[in-house]
Amino acid sequence: MTTGxxxxxxxPAAVAALTLLLSTPAAAQAPSEAARAYxxxxxxxxxxxxxxxxxxLNTAAWDIQDHPAQLGIPAGQGxxxxxxxxxxxxxxxxxxxxxxxxxxxxxxxxxYMPGVPRITYxxxxxxxxxxxxxVLILYEYxxxxxxxxxxxxxxxxxxxxxxxxDSRGHWEGDTLVVDLIHFxxxxxxxxxxxxxxxxxxxIERYTRNGPDHITYDVTIxxxxxxxxPWKMSMPLYRRQEENIQLLEYECYAYAETQxxxxx
Amino acid sequence: MRxxxxxxxxxxxxxxxxFLVLAPIPAAGQPPRAQPETAATTxxxxxxxDGHPDMQGYWDGGPVNASHSIEDGCCDPIHARMQxxxxxxxxxxxxxxxxxxxxxxxxxxxxxxxxxxxxxxxETPTRLEHIEPEDRCLLLGAPxxxxxxxxxxxxxxxxxxxxxxxxxxxRVIPTDGRPHIGADIHLFNxDSRGRWEGDTLVVDVTNFxxxxxxxxxxxxxxxxxxxxxxxxxxxxxTINYEATxxxxxxxxxPWTMRFAITRILQDGxxxxxxxxxxxxxxxxxxxxxxxxxAAGERRLHTHEESK
Numbered sequence: 001m002t003t004g005x006x007x008x009x010x011x012p013a014a015v016a017a018l019t020l021l022l023s024t025p026a027a028a029q030a031p032s033e034a035a036r037a038y039x040x041x042x043x044x045x046x047x048x049x050x051x052x053x054x055x056x057l058n059t060a061a062w063d064i065q066d067h068p069a070q071l072g073i074p075a076g077q078g079x080x081x082x083x084x085x086x087x088x089x090x091x092x093x094x095x096x097x098x099x100x101x102x103x104x105x106x107x108x109x110x111x112y113m114p115g116v117p118r119i120t121y122x123x124x125x126x127x128x129x130x131x132x133x134x135v136l137i138l139y140e141y142x143x144x145x146x147x148x149x150x151x152x153x154x155x156x157x158x159x160x161x162x163x164x165x166d167s168r169g170h171w172e173g174d175t176l177v178v179d180l181i182h183f184x185x186x187x188x189x190x191x192x193x194x195x196x197x198x199x200x201x202x203i204e205r206y207t208r209n210g211p212d213h214i215t216y217d218v219t220i221x222x223x224x225x226x227x228x229p230w231k232m233s234m235p236l237y238r239r240q241e242e243n244i245q246l247l248e249y250e251c252y253a254y255a256e257t258q259x260x261x262x263x
Numbered sequence: 264m265r266x267x268x269x270x271x272x273x274x275x276x277x278x279x280x281x282f283l284v285l286a287p288i289p290a291a292g293q294p295p296r297a298q299p300e301t302a303a304t305t306x307x308x309x310x311x312x313d314g315h316p317d318m319q320g321y322w323d324g325g326p327v328n329a330s331h332s333i334e335d336g337c338c339d340p341i342h343a344r345m346q347x348x349x350x351x352x353x354x355x356x357x358x359x360x361x362x363x364x365x366x367x368x369x370x371x372x373x374x375x376x377x378x379x380x381x382x383x384x385x386e387t388p389t390r391l392e393h394i395e396p397e398d399r400c401l402l403l404g405a406p407x408x409x410x411x412x413x414x415x416x417x418x419x420x421x422x423x424x425x426x427x428x429x430x431x432x433x434r435v436i437p438t439d440g441r442p443h444i445g446a447d448i449h450l451f452n453x454d455s456r457g458r459w460e461g462d463t464l465v466v467d468v469t470n471f472x473x474x475x476x477x478x479x480x481x482x483x484x485x486x487x488x489x490x491x492x493x494x495x496x497x498x499x500x501t502i503n504y505e506a507t508x509x510x511x512x513x514x515x516x517p518w519t520m521r522f523a524i525t526r527i528l529q530d531g532x533x534x535x536x537x538x539x540x541x542x543x544x545x546x547x548x549x550x551x552x553x554x555x556x557a558a559g560e561r562r563l564h565t566h567e568e569s570k
Contacts, residue, residue, distance in 0.1 A: 044312055051419070111540065112540070112541050113538060113541065127435065129417060129419055129422075129424055130419075131319075131417055131419075136417060136424065136426070138424070138426075138433050138435065142540075143402060143430075143431060143432055143433060143452075144431060145426055145431050145433050147415075147426075147533070147534065149533075153531075156533075162536045162538075163536060163538050163541060164536060186541075243441050243442075245435065245437065245444070246435060247444070247448065247450065248402070248450045248451060248452065250401070250402065250451055252400065252540045253399070253401055253451065253474070256391055256399065256545060257391065257474075
């Protein structure tokens with residue numbers, strides 16, 4: 001069944017907007033060293049300008065940790081700080097089980113929305129658009145969109161099982177800090193079976209550190225699965241091609257056509 | 264909340280219940296839409312920094328009944344009963360096809376025959392292409408996305424972005440004069456290029472994928488489709504939307520649809536994540552369709568009994 005919300009929701013006006021954003025220890029962490037020295041150009045309303053079409057150049061979509069090459073999969077150096085994901089013992093066993101069955105069990109093989117942060121490091125471009133009260137990210141991969149409200153509005157009451165979570169952002173200096181909750185437990189972090197529960201709390205930090213680079217820092221917190229918060233970091237690269245634009249990767253449309261043709 | 268069109272209602276209710284899909288609808292009690300005037304208005308709209316009319320915000324797309332049939336609106340008798348639709352919610356409040364004047368799509372003879380074939384298959388699908396694109400969560404392209412629920416318009420330098428709540432679709436419309444992408448690239452949403460003619464945003468859309476229909480009634484087109492949309496803010500809360508549809512492979516002449524897109528005035532309104540495909544069960548539809556066809560229940564989808 002589709003999530004058949006009517007879409008008309010009202011914000012609880014009395015909720016203190018930024019309390020949740022600012023009360024977590026992880027949110028107080030600074031951007032990585034590489035992100036600091038550059039002074040970015042501004043949008044017309046004074047925000048650091050993150051707009052453009054961006055894409056990663058790494059192998060995190062297959063495995064966010066260090067991994068050797070396999071057929072069709074390049075070797076890669078991990079994007080996890082310290083290369084260690086602090087699983088609780090039961091969860092480490094689950095991760096191994098996921099890994100063993102990854103070719104069919106990875107939700108991405110079903111063309112489902114991939115969650116955050118995985119959407120960022122899939123090998124598809126995405127476009128950032130900025131407005132005074134929100135940042136929009138449009139992804140080529142199955143036309144996923146995110147609206148990151150930067151108007152001080154709080155997360156809606158929940159729990160809500162969103163595939164892509166609920167994004168509320170604010171600016172800390174030149175860094176866009178995005179707080180995400182309201183995830184379902186159906187997405188993985190990569191093809192290697194790294195996973196989370198619906199208690200997932202993600203904090204993203206977008207810091208432009210050059211004309212054509214953004215440093216993307218992520219803090220992952222999930223007390224149901226991990227023993228402590230942990231972090232990933234990677235550069236985002238501006239797509240340089242003349243007339244670059246987002247096209248389409250309609251995963252399920254192609255998969256359905258193929259399945260029906262094969263039947 | 265309203266039940267979405269799912270085709271076959273012929274199989275037993277228990278089977279039907281396994282694949283009913285719910286979809287958002289405009290809130291009840293909204294004021295009736297006025298058909299906007301096409302004549303230029305003297306009203307001076309609010310403007311963005313670059314001097315163009317400011318159309319930003321959330322909007323309620325054109326008449327959602329049109330997404331079932333741009334000619335006849337909604338519904339066939341089974342859906343009308345299932346959704347307890349009163350007479351005021353049947354059909355279309357006003358025709359949206361304004362040219363030709365009879366409000367019908369000017370199909371070439373072979374294309375009219377193919378569309379009829381679609382209407383024979385839609386209630387008892389046995390192949391993927393019998394199931395209409397909306398029920399498969401495909402991007403609906405232009406113009407159909409604009410009469411399938413709510414829109415968010417955002418304008419930036421050199422581009423206009425339109426986000427749709429329906430299956431989280433979006434379009435980015437460059438207005439910087441760049442050419443269309445290469446002819447061999449086909450997109451479900453088509454490739455949009457915008458320009459301002461006075462205070463009207465004119466969007467030229469090409470490079471379509473022919474798996475998308477204009478409505479549930481199998482109103483199809485080819486990859487040669489060329490759509491020209493005209494978006495004009497005629498008062499603070501109304502956009503006059505007009506689309507000219509041209510496809511020499513399918514239609515005898517270009518034709519035009521027109522409807523109003525009205526601003527959503529609810530304070531604090533936000534889109535919800537509309538995870539369509541993640542809950543879709545196309546294989547159930549096909550299984551039910553095969554059973555129904557085997558039982559001899561293939562028939563023409565018609566609204567006659569509702570009239």
